[in-house]
Amino acid sequence: MSKRTVEFNVGRNPEMGVDGSVVDSPIFPFDMPEPDLGTENMLINIGPQHPATHGVLRLVCELDGETVKRVIPHIGYLHSSFEKLGEYRTWNQIVPLTDRMDYLAPLIYNCVYVMTVEKLMGIEVTERCKVVRVICMEMDRIFSHLLWLGTTAIDVGAFTPFLYAFQERERIYQLHEAFTGARITTSATRVGGMMADLPEGWTNGLQDFLDTFPKTLEEIDRLLTRNQIHIGRSQGIGAISAEDAINSGFTGANLRACGVDYDVRKDQPYYDYETYDFEIPVGQYGDCYDRYLCRMEEMRQSVSLLRQALERLPGGPIDVEDPNISLPSKTDCMSDMESMIHHFKLITEGIPAPEGDCYMPIEGSKGELGMYIVAEEGGTKPVRWRIRPPSLVNLSVLPKLAEEHLVSDLVMINASLDIVLGEIDR
Amino acid sequence: MTLDETKAGLDAVEEGPHLSEKSMGSSDGKIADPDGHPSVVALLLRFGDSVSGHRVSAGTQHVVWIDSARNLEVLHWLRDDQDHQYDMISDITAVDYGAGRPIDVVYQLFSTVYKRALRIRCELPLDGLEIDSIVELWSAANWLEREVYDLFGVTFRKHPDLRRILMPHDYEEGHPLRKDFPLRGRFSRAEQTRRALDQSVEHSYIAEEMDLGRDPQQAVPIIGTKDGDG
Numbered sequence: 001m002s003k004r005t006v007e008f009n010v011g012r013n014p015e016m017g018v019d020g021s022v023v024d025s026p027i028f029p030f031d032m033p034e035p036d037l038g039t040e041n042m043l044i045n046i047g048p049q050h051p052a053t054h055g056v057l058r059l060v061c062e063l064d065g066e067t068v069k070r071v072i073p074h075i076g077y078l079h080s081s082f083e084k085l086g087e088y089r090t091w092n093q094i095v096p097l098t099d100r101m102d103y104l105a106p107l108i109y110n111c112v113y114v115m116t117v118e119k120l121m122g123i124e125v126t127e128r129c130k131v132v133r134v135i136c137m138e139m140d141r142i143f144s145h146l147l148w149l150g151t152t153a154i155d156v157g158a159f160t161p162f163l164y165a166f167q168e169r170e171r172i173y174q175l176h177e178a179f180t181g182a183r184i185t186t187s188a189t190r191v192g193g194m195m196a197d198l199p200e201g202w203t204n205g206l207q208d209f210l211d212t213f214p215k216t217l218e219e220i221d222r223l224l225t226r227n228q229i230h231i232g233r234s235q236g237i238g239a240i241s242a243e244d245a246i247n248s249g250f251t252g253a254n255l256r257a258c259g260v261d262y263d264v265r266k267d268q269p270y271y272d273y274e275t276y277d278f279e280i281p282v283g284q285y286g287d288c289y290d291r292y293l294c295r296m297e298e299m300r301q302s303v304s305l306l307r308q309a310l311e312r313l314p315g316g317p318i319d320v321e322d323p324n325i326s327l328p329s330k331t332d333c334m335s336d337m338e339s340m341i342h343h344f345k346l347i348t349e350g351i352p353a354p355e356g357d358c359y360m361p362i363e364g365s366k367g368e369l370g371m372y373i374v375a376e377e378g379g380t381k382p383v384r385w386r387i388r389p390p391s392l393v394n395l396s397v398l399p400k401l402a403e404e405h406l407v408s409d410l411v412m413i414n415a416s417l418d419i420v421l422g423e424i425d426r
Numbered sequence: 427m428t429l430d431e432t433k434a435g436l437d438a439v440e441e442g443p444h445l446s447e448k449s450m451g452s453s454d455g456k457i458a459d460p461d462g463h464p465s466v467v468a469l470l471l472r473f474g475d476s477v478s479g480h481r482v483s484a485g486t487q488h489v490v491w492i493d494s495a496r497n498l499e500v501l502h503w504l505r506d507d508q509d510h511q512y513d514m515i516s517d518i519t520a521v522d523y524g525a526g527r528p529i530d531v532v533y534q535l536f537s538t539v540y541k542r543a544l545r546i547r548c549e550l551p552l553d554g555l556e557i558d559s560i561v562e563l564w565s566a567a568n569w570l571e572r573e574v575y576d577l578f579g580v581t582f583r584k585h586p587d588l589r590r591i592l593m594p595h596d597y598e599e600g601h602p603l604r605k606d607f608p609l610r611g612r613f614s615r616a617e618q619t620r621r622a623l624d625q626s627v628e629h630s631y632i633a634e635e636m637d638l639g640r641d642p643q644q645a646v647p648i649i650g651t652k653d654g655d656g
Contacts, residue, residue: 041638043635043638060631060635062638072632072634072635075591075592076590076591076592076593076594079592079593081602081603083577083603084602084603084607084609085609088609119484119485120484122484122485246513246514246538247513247564247565247566248564248565248566249514249515249564249565249566249570260538262514262538267538267541268541268543356481356483356484357483357484357487357489357521357532357545358483358484358487359487359516359517359534359543359545361516361536368516370516370517370534372517372519372532372534374521383521383523384519384521384522386517386519388516388517388519388534392569392570392573393566393569393570395569396566396568396569397565400565425592426592
């Protein structure tokens with residue numbers, strides 16, 4: 001809509017002033033018939049290379065003036081066919097593919113993949129391994145939410161939270177590196193255990209993080225939660241009702257913002273989550289602001305979960321003691337014939353699976369993250385490996401949410417969904 | 427490693443996973459003990475003639491095979507019946523076993539009311555890859571079905587917008603997750619590069635968008651031309 005049209009509308013109706021006052025300087029006389037300006041809807045293309053799309057997402061929008069009439073998202077620019085690649089790899093060789101999907105929370109993806117394989121094979125991991133994986137997953141929930149927080153704030157013009165959030169993320173990067181040797185592509189899990197046990201002193205590093213991080217979080221909270229600009233940009237924007245949200249497949253913080261207390265950690269508990277003391281934050285209106293509040297509170301709950309996990313972290317072995325599943329130690333390999341044979345068999349053949357299929361959902365940082373694996377009898381590779389991508393299903397609601405909002409709100413709605421394109425495109 | 431050995435290795439990769447032809451995870455008419463799951467019992471009572479198999483997988487997960495012609499009816503009942511209320515569709519996907527076996531469409535359901543999960547599978551023969559769309563029941567199915575269509579070539583009847591989603595909309599090589607699709611694609615590397623770098627307007631915009639961007643005064647589309655950058 002051009003500037004001219006706006007002025008004309010304001011002037012034509014004296015009761016429709018911008019601030020509610022009577023506009024008394026009409027540009028056109030009131031009795032003049034509305035001229036046919038020949039306005040038509042406009043088609044604009046946003047992305048795939050655009051910072052506000054948070055990745056290589058392309059949105060083709062039909063606009064009436066600045067109002068979004070229709071959004072057609074195009075995805076697939078990052079499609080790497082991980083699911084196909086997985087069919088050519090043994091169970092443990094797939095682990096590196098998983099962290100490349102969601103590079104914002106790699107450890108969660110590492111964990112859910114091996115959890116699914118273990119469930120399919122009926123492997124019960126050790127107590128220590130369970131708690132270490134809970135620590136990994138909760139740490140990466142904070143890791144992912146911090147990136148979401150920083151980039152969403154910057155999308156609506158708040159630069160400082162971005163710097164604060166990334167400073168804290170850097171500390172989790174360092175914890176990743178100390179544990180796995182990599183900052184993003186962690187590949188830390190193996191079927192039946194972890195790549196290695198936690199290094200000495202690592203828990204102290206995490207404890208340090210837990211001691212100071214809540215303070216930063218409260219600082220960000222002070223900058224945003226009651227910030228008038230932030231509230232104006234997010235309250236009432238992209239709202240959806242609870243029923244619609246369930247029907248359209250929303251999960252994670254997006255769904256809880258609508259008032260549905262669905263959380264996989266509570267509803268289909270795994271790794272003794274039912275014994276931890278934590279709460280599920282739910283929203284009321286299902287708009288961008290509620291999603292923000294839910295994620296902020298989730299980070300606080302994760303801090304509490306991490307503290308509890310550190311407290312109960314038991315000793316003992318981290319891998320299952322089954323030579324057909326876990327690799328023997330290097331020393332044993334070199335000195336013990338039996339171990340060497342097991343090592344050889346595991347590396348050349350892999351772990352045989354029973355026939356069947358298995359779907360394992362967990363609460364990822366973006367929503368319900370599920371893996372579905374189909375195996376044949378004795379198969380060392382999956383027949384089908386499927387990732388239930390929470391971001392993909394969440395993004396598919398974007399056209400409905402953005403309808404009749406402004407283009408600048410489209411940016412906010414897209415940001416508030418917390419998507420990661422690596423996982424959408426896979 | 428000699429050149430021949432390298433080539434043999436690459437061929438093995440192209441061949442893909444070796445699969446046996448024996449019955450595996452299919453609806454073999456067997457009914458495992460349904461007692462653990464009330465919805466399975468109810469399904470057997472109500473749609474007994476359409477249930478072609480049931481098994482318990484991975485210890486606790488109940489899988490029911492149903493007739494693909496009645497998927498909409500059964501899923502509708504599972505969603506709306508007071509005793510079941512599977513209001514959430516977690517996932518829709520498909521499984522291709524290769525070796526000429528039927529392709530299975532898999533629905534993963536969850537009830538937020540009763541906190542129960544159930545997996546429904548429908549077998550589709552390779553010469554009849556068609557099934558009713560369930561978008562009218564769950565709008566979440568929209569993109570998930572598009573993905574199955576894109577990667578497996580299963581057509582969903584009455585789907586409002588059935589076009590490719592992960593691959594380009596004018597992709598011509600086939601359906602990548604089928605077992606007969608080679609890992610490196612069907613076209614040569616050079617041809618794939620040529621197609622990927624194709625800069626034509628039709629390559630970047632689907633027909634619907636071309637219509638939106640068309641100037642009614644002019645016969646030619648105005649998007650993507652040198653004057654306007656679309």
